[in-house]
Amino acid sequence: MYETFEHTADLGLRIQAESLERLFEEAAEALFSVLVVNWNQTATVQQETLRLEAESLEDLLHDWLSELLVLFALRKLVGRRFEVRLERQTLQVAGPPEGMASIMGPPIQMEQEVLEGTIWGDRLDPDQHQLGPEVKAVTYHGLRVEKHPTGWLAEVILDL
Amino acid sequence: MGSRYEGPLEQVSDYLWRIPPSYKSGMQVEGRIYADDRLVEQIRADQAPEQVANVAFLPGIQSASLAMPDIHWGYGFCIGGVAATDPEEGGVVSPGGVGYDINCGVRLLRTNLKREDVLPKINGLMNLLFQRIPAGVGEEGPYHYPDKKIRRLLEDGAQYLLAEGYATEADIEHTEARGCLDGADPDAVSPRARERGQDQCGTLGAGNHFLEVQVVEEVFDPEAAQVMGLAEDTVCVMIHSGSRGLGYQVCDDAIKELRQAPAKYGISLPDRQLVCAPVRSPEGQKYLAAMRAAANYAWANRQLLMWQTREAFAEFFGQPWESLQMNLIYDVAHNIAKMEKHQVGGKIKELCVHRKGATRSFPAGHPELPQRYRQIGQPVIIPGDMGRSSWVLVGQPKSMEETFGSTCHGAGRLLSRTAAIQKARGRRIDQELAAQGIVAKCRHWKGLAEEHPDAYKDVSVVVDVVHQAGLAKKVARLRPIGVVKG
Numbered sequence: 001m002y003e004t005f006e007h008t009a010d011l012g013l014r015i016q017a018e019s020l021e022r023l024f025e026e027a028a029e030a031l032f033s034v035l036v037v038n039w040n041q042t043a044t045v046q047q048e049t050l051r052l053e054a055e056s057l058e059d060l061l062h063d064w065l066s067e068l069l070v071l072f073a074l075r076k077l078v079g080r081r082f083e084v085r086l087e088r089q090t091l092q093v094a095g096p097p098e099g100m101a102s103i104m105g106p107p108i109q110m111e112q113e114v115l116e117g118t119i120w121g122d123r124l125d126p127d128q129h130q131l132g133p134e135v136k137a138v139t140y141h142g143l144r145v146e147k148h149p150t151g152w153l154a155e156v157i158l159d160l
Numbered sequence: 161m162g163s164r165y166e167g168p169l170e171q172v173s174d175y176l177w178r179i180p181p182s183y184k185s186g187m188q189v190e191g192r193i194y195a196d197d198r199l200v201e202q203i204r205a206d207q208a209p210e211q212v213a214n215v216a217f218l219p220g221i222q223s224a225s226l227a228m229p230d231i232h233w234g235y236g237f238c239i240g241g242v243a244a245t246d247p248e249e250g251g252v253v254s255p256g257g258v259g260y261d262i263n264c265g266v267r268l269l270r271t272n273l274k275r276e277d278v279l280p281k282i283n284g285l286m287n288l289l290f291q292r293i294p295a296g297v298g299e300e301g302p303y304h305y306p307d308k309k310i311r312r313l314l315e316d317g318a319q320y321l322l323a324e325g326y327a328t329e330a331d332i333e334h335t336e337a338r339g340c341l342d343g344a345d346p347d348a349v350s351p352r353a354r355e356r357g358q359d360q361c362g363t364l365g366a367g368n369h370f371l372e373v374q375v376v377e378e379v380f381d382p383e384a385a386q387v388m389g390l391a392e393d394t395v396c397v398m399i400h401s402g403s404r405g406l407g408y409q410v411c412d413d414a415i416k417e418l419r420q421a422p423a424k425y426g427i428s429l430p431d432r433q434l435v436c437a438p439v440r441s442p443e444g445q446k447y448l449a450a451m452r453a454a455a456n457y458a459w460a461n462r463q464l465l466m467w468q469t470r471e472a473f474a475e476f477f478g479q480p481w482e483s484l485q486m487n488l489i490y491d492v493a494h495n496i497a498k499m500e501k502h503q504v505g506g507k508i509k510e511l512c513v514h515r516k517g518a519t520r521s522f523p524a525g526h527p528e529l530p531q532r533y534r535q536i537g538q539p540v541i542i543p544g545d546m547g548r549s550s551w552v553l554v555g556q557p558k559s560m561e562e563t564f565g566s567t568c569h570g571a572g573r574l575l576s577r578t579a580a581i582q583k584a585r586g587r588r589i590d591q592e593l594a595a596q597g598i599v600a601k602c603r604h605w606k607g608l609a610e611e612h613p614d615a616y617k618d619v620s621v622v623v624d625v626v627h628q629a630g631l632a633k634k635v636a637r638l639r640p641i642g643v644v645k646g
Contacts, residue, residue, distance in 0.1 A: 006576035008206060008233040059419065066412055073298060073405050074356055124298075131603075133577065133610065134297040134366035134646065136260040136408045140415065141235030141433040157235055159260050159408075160367055160577060 002030035007157050010139070015154045020057070023145070023152040024064055024084040024115065031065050031138075032079050032121075034158065035072055037130040042080040044120035052115045053089075057145040060086075060113045061154055065138040068119070076124040085116045133160050165209040169193070169200065175229075175629040179213050186428065187216040193227040194568075196625050202574065202617065203231055211238040214430045218243060219438070220251025222504050222511060226563055228518050229625040230572030230617065234259075236433025239517035239573075242566045244502065246509050247439035252427065254436035255414040255447055257514030259495045262410060262451055263458030264369075264402030266541040267335070267491035268552065269466055270388070271473065271484050273395040275375045279641065282599050285373065285476050286642040290601035292472045293371055293465065294363040295646040298405075301362035303464060310354050310457075311346035313361065317456030318463040326467045333530045335491040336520060339459035341498070345449035349406070350413050353450075357406030357457055362464030366646030368611060369401045370543075371469065373642035374550060380634040384536040384554050388489045390636050397473075397486075398550055398638070399465050400543050402495065403458035410454040414447045439512050448497070455496055462491055489552070490539035494519045494569035502564050513564045521555035521567035521632045540632045542623060544571050546600060546645075547593060547613030549637045551623045558630035567632040571619035577610045584609035593643070602645040611645065 005012040013030045017023040032039040050067055054060040064084075071077045091110045136159040145154045170178045172192075177200060179191030191212040195203055203209060208231050215237055216225040222244045231240035236256035245251030278285065294301040305313055313320045318339025321327035332338050346354070364371060376394045379385045390396070403410075421437040422429055429435065437443035466488065470481035477484060497514045504511070522529055522538040529538050537554035544550045548571075559565050575583065589608040593600045602608045626632045 004578065006578050007235075008576050009239060009573050010235065011577060055419075063416070066416075070352065070356075070409070074352070076298075131297045133606070136367075137412050139235040139433055140435070141431065143432070159235065 002026050004034070010157050010160050012155060012157045016151060018151040020152050021084045021086055023154055024061065024086065025082040027061060027065060027154055027156070028068055028079055028082040031068055034132050035135060036078050037132050039078055039080065042078045043122040044080050045122050046077060046120070048077060048119045050115070050117045050119070053112050055112055057113055058143045060115055061145055061156065062138050062140060062143060064115055064117065065156065069135060069138060071119065077119070077121050078124050078129060079119045079121040081120040083118045087114045089114050135160060163207065165204050165207055167209060167213065169204065169209060175625050179209060181216065184213050184430070186430065187213060188218070188221050189216050189224050191216055191227070192224040193231060194625055194629050194631070195229045199229050199617070199621060199625065206233040208233045208238040211236070212241065214434060215241060215243050217430055218245060218252050218254065218434065218436060219427055220245040220247065220249040222246055226566070228566070228568040229622045230517065230568045230570055232572045234516070236431050237516045240568065241516045242514065242518045242563055244511040244513045244564045245439065246511055248509070251439055251512055252436035253439050253444045253448055253497055253512050254434055254514065255411050255418065255451070256433045256435065257516050258411065258451060258497050259516050260408045260411045261402035261495055262407035263455035263493045264495040265458065265462065265491060265493040266398060266400045266543050267462050267466060268489045268541045269397050269486050270390060270489055271395045271486050273484065275393040275395065278373065278395050282373070282642050286599045286601050286644070288472050288476050289371065289469065289642070290644050292468055293644055295365070295644055296603045297366045297646065299363050299646070300359040301464070303362045305358050305361055307354060310357055313460050314346040314349060314453035314456055315344050316340055318459040321460055321463050327463050331463060331488045334488045335459055336493055339463065339491070341452040341455050343449060344452035344456050346453055348446050348450035349410055349453045353406050353409035353413060356409050357404065360404040360406065361457065361461050362468060363404060363461070364401050364465060364644070364646055365404055366607065369646055370546065371465065371644040372398045372546065372550070372640045374398055374638040374640050376636050377549065377639040378637045380636060381554070384635045387532065387536050388539060388552065388635070389487060390552065396638060397469050398541065398543060399462055399469070401462055401465060403454045404461060406457050407454040410450045414450060418443055418447070451497060455493065458493070459491065490541060492519050492541050500565065502560070511564065515566055517569045518566045519569045520565055521559040522565050523555045523557040523560060540567055542568060542570060542619060544619030545613040545616040546611060546640055546643045547596060547598065548618060549620060549639050551619065551637055552635045553623065553626070553632035554635055556630050556633050559632065563631055567626045568622050571616035571622060573615060574617050575615040580612060580615035581606060581609045583614055584612050598640050598643060600643040600645065607645045
């Protein structure tokens with residue numbers, strides 16, 4: 001479930017979903033519903049896959065939507081259906097060279113969020129698609145991804 | 161709409177308000193907002209003043225975090241903000257202080273045509289301009305810049321077009337920074353950003369970007385107007401656009417790369433969108449090199465838009481643009497960061513001046529001004545909304561003393577886009593404008609609805625404040641008779 005909210009010069013998206021994966025999928029739908037008014041009449045004849053890594057869920061949501069925006073701007077791809085898999089990975093960052101550990105400390109572990117996404121859609125067709133406003137970018141201003149007792153909530157502001 | 165600003169806003173003079181640095185711990189300097197009694201009430205209505213206070217956190221910021229009377233709520237930085245930082249004092253550069261549309265700006269060209277020459281034919285002229293000027297989301301233009309060529313364009317900006325035959329020396333002379341910032345590095349621009357730029361140079365874009373045919377309605381400073389070639393009833397063309405997808409991508413890439421920079425350099429920020437790096441750091445230098453390249457692209461973009469306009473006029477009126485005397489008056493950037501020399505506390509310093517929705521406003525005698533404008537000051541072009549006026553001002557000495565040589569950039573949004581559309585529901589904005597003598601051409605009803613006059617503050621009120629505050633002086637007011645929107 002998603003809705004837009006107002007921000008003077010820009011446009012906010014508020015997305016709610018039962019699972020985190022669904023939250024990301026719905027966020028993608030919300031973005032395309034802004035970009036192309038009749039996006040849900042798009043055929044699912046083209047397929048793209050993406051793999052993204054980020055340090056937090058907020059950054060990952062930003063990157064996911066930004067990548068979709070680039071696919072739209074550069075490859076003219078209108079997304080219609082999205083499938084997202086998410087995973088938290090623990091990275092072992094290589095430690096210092098042998099003999100230096102006493103000075104530089106032990107190897108460190110870092111966590112990162114990984115997204116694997118598939119997008120089905122069709123090439124933008126000016127005769128069929130009705131364009132919405134130009135979205136310049138996905139901002140970090142007021143960006144949130146939060147867990148609630150009943151599911152997940154995200155808010156993101158688009159620069160128009 | 162965001163909640164109302166409830167923090168302190170102290171009146172300093174009739175046109176200046178202050179947010180004391182004690183408001184938030186972490187503010188390095190105070191906030192200063194230029195506004196009159198009427199505007200200040202609108203400004204308090206959302207969180208824009210809070211953003212002025214947040215910008216005051218930036219390391220190395222000088223004097224004050226400044227806001228012009230057209231201030232409105234943005235993301236991170238407010239729109240209408242000016243912040244200057246000193247690299248000697250760890251001063252930072254912030255991509256958010258420039259914005260996604262790097263070197264969004266305005267240019268104004270005059271013609272020797274008078275209102276009565278154009279008005280009877282305005283429909284035909286606007287139809288031709290609408291046909292010839294590529295406008296709208298993702299629209300591509302007739303010019304193509306494959307990677308090898310775009311690298312040169314990014315390095316040399318509008319000057320690159322001299323060799324291509326799409327610019328004259330006088331055009332370059334009358335463009336801020338001569339249409340090219342030094343230190344632009346095409347390699348600092350990602351391949352993806354360069355690809356986004358290949359087919360968009362010479363296109364208007366969407367949103368608040370426009371091309372307007374305007375008529376000088378009133379002259380306030382006859383001497384300055386004469387130097388610019390403006391008189392009552394002179395027909396002009398105003399072009400408002402920026403760096404298109406290339407600029408958005410440069411900004412997005414930079415913010416992503418700088419995510420870790422505040423932690424690395426020990427900078428604490430109240431809003432992530434303010435992310436920044438010291439000017440004198442590899443990260444800061446890389447962003448500046450990419451931002452300058454995008455700024456150069458924007459100047460080339462507006463130059464090509466002007467060139468297509470000249471060609472359309474020449475075709476329509478059946479004479480070369482030179483004999484129509486379609487000369488560029490000036491081109492100004494209003495989303496940019498530049499290294500400039502300013503006096504702070506009696507010392508000349510080289511500062512990184514961020515202008516986000518603010519226009520450079522150098523006074524008479526400034527060495528960066530072209531010879532033609534040395535005596536009168538830099539022309540400042542202020543676009544209004546499409547139903548009301550736009551303005552030409554000249555920079556005044558007080559801008560150097562108070563605002564790092566800056567003034568306002570436009571009307572400033574009053575309504576969000578959704579609120580604007582709701583207000584326009586059931587109305588034919590094009591017919592309303594036609595009733596006022598304005599022919600509006602737009603790909604889609606929504607484009608006009610989002611941008612209709614009620615969505616903006618009255619630009620004349622904004623201009624009054626900068627005029628009274630001595631930041632810039634009124635020269636002429638222009639009124640649109642034809643509009644092309646994306």
